[in-house]
Amino acid sequence: MDALSLAGLLTAISLLVSLIVWLPLASRTRIRRTEVYLSGEPQAHFSISIAEASWAVRRVLERLYSTLLNHVQTGVFNDWFALSLPYLLLLLVLLAVATYRGGV
């Protein structure tokens, strides 16, 4: 069996086992819905923006972030997708090198 077939087989087994775990639990779970408790504050005061989400990455990888922001990005979202394709290809090449066993 090759790795791809094995991944497919194990994914199918995972889905089956997840139903075995989930169905008996879901059938007996009682759900009660409440308001979100935010220390007494209105929910509008609490929102997380993408900029807040990436604060640690920006702080640690400041030079990379500023290069991306000032020299690479165009402001068009679709360009990020186009930019990501060569990086995905690079990732696949790195994976191929990491698992290279010699020979052709």
Place this chain on the structure above:
Amino acid sequence: MEPLSAVGGVLLTVLVFPGLVFLVLLGLLSQWYRRKLAARLQNRVGPKYVGPFGVLQPFADVYKLLFVKELVTGPYTPARAITYVMSLGVAAIATSVLLLPLSPFSIGAEYDILVFIYLTLYASIAFALVGLGSVSPYPGLGGIRYTTLMLAFEPAIALSLIAAVRALAPRSLSLRDALGQPEILAPGDPYRMTVQVLVLITAGVSLSIAVLAKSMLKPFDIPEAETEVAGGYLAELSGPALGLGILLHEVEIALYVLVLSNLVIPIPPAAPDPLNILASLAKYVVVLTILVVVAYSMGRVRLDQALRLLLRIPLPLSVLSLALSFFV
């Protein structure tokens, strides 16, 4: 082998040993051991009241959450989807043990280490989804923290695992071969043995730190700290959803420590006979003890400090171990 008995064997492996039931038992017993050891290090008593020496406390906690408590949730929160995502994480971890040579029905293939990495990613994705999918900002912050750290610990884990498997099974790159029939300690080839040991040490250190981060243990465990409890991805969960979250967390730690301990101490190899299983468990206890003692001797770090630590130590070490593994 008859096809029906093979299917039965695979199901038995995934559901009972060394799959779901075994991993849940091992994970919860490890949680008790971790809490007891951490308590001793901090001059506390630790779990005490349920069962002898409090050993049944984690079982009682999870049983109560799963079967007694109700699931309290906010508006717009997909409670059933959250429990399913975590069930899928537990199932993926339980299925990935089919790649370990602890059962006669284990399955292997060339490059199956990539399949193992793929399957175990489900647990991380489940935690990130649960945090980011909540309406409340508190689990959202926890989810952000987790996904930020994922940027650094997942590549380190993947590269260290590939490097260790390259060192032990260079011909097949199979996790099952690396754990079950490791090509190590060739007596006539001291050069190769030295390189293998170096790869295992660097990959082992890198994997240990990355596993601590993935498991959100100290020093990466801000959500565990009382004053910062708002930062945890499980903050808004209750009842069965929280029980499944705890279960997923514990089986994930159990699986990674089992694989880590058998990779860095490849002798005796893992095999489905009682003596080898006992040896694998002994290695597990040794590595878990080292991880807990190291982890609980440290203070907590901030998110950016944690990311910097992961980018400075385990990631370069994993790249180094991978580079060294080409010389085996």
